[in-house]
Amino acid sequence: MHQHRRRDRRPSARRNPRPADPPKSLPGLDLTGADVVIVGYFSAKQKDFALRMDAAAADxxxxxARVVGRVVQRRGVSDGGVRRMTLPxxxxxxxxxGKTREVAALREESGADAVVFLNALTxxxxxxxxxxxGCPAVSLS
Structure with a gap:
């Protein structure tokens, strides 16, 4: 008798990394009077990214803080990206x-004091x- 083994289809830790450390978030950083650039990383399925960026700017x-720039990184918009949408x-x-260089250039050009990510950072x-x-990179979440 031949038995079939069922393969475990859960994503491996290597393909779907989880942060080992808790993210550093904003509460410990005083941004009163600071110029900041906000950055959001969104999958193509997240159609409300503009609203989320606006809400972060208002917060x-x-x-x-004074928001001096915004950068959005979209994932899954192009061919091939859809399979990896949930991964950084x-x-x-x-x-x-390329997007990292864009943020660095915007930060330098604007003289921002911090870069604030909508996403959790390890x-x-x-x-x-x-x-x-060349300035603090922190997470809003």
């Missing part, structure tokens, strides 16, 4: 390398992005 403004472009930066991502941008 930051209520905390005393990069485990180091969350964003694609401790490693926060450190890499802070070094890359």
């Amino acid at each position: 930051l403004t209520a905390r005393g 472009y990069s485990s180091r930066t969350l964003l694609s390398s 401790e490693h991502q926060r450190r890499v992005l802070t070094e890359t941008f």
Whole structure:
């Protein structure tokens, strides 16, 4: 008698990384009077990304920050991206390398004091992005 084994179809930890450390979030950072760039990473299925960016800007403004720029990274819009929509472009930066350069250039051009992500960042991502941008990279969530 031949038995078939059922394959476990859960995503492996390698393909779907989970943050090992809790994300550093905004409550510990005083942004009163600070100029900030906000960054959002969204899948193509999230059609409300503009509303979410507006809500984040309103929240930051209520905390005393001044939003000087916005950057959106969309995933799954192009062919091939749909399969990987739920994964970050990069485990180091969350964003694609081009989008990371775009944020860094906007941060430098605007003189922003911080870059605020709508998405949770791992401790490693926060450190890499802070070094890359030359200012604190923090998570709103």
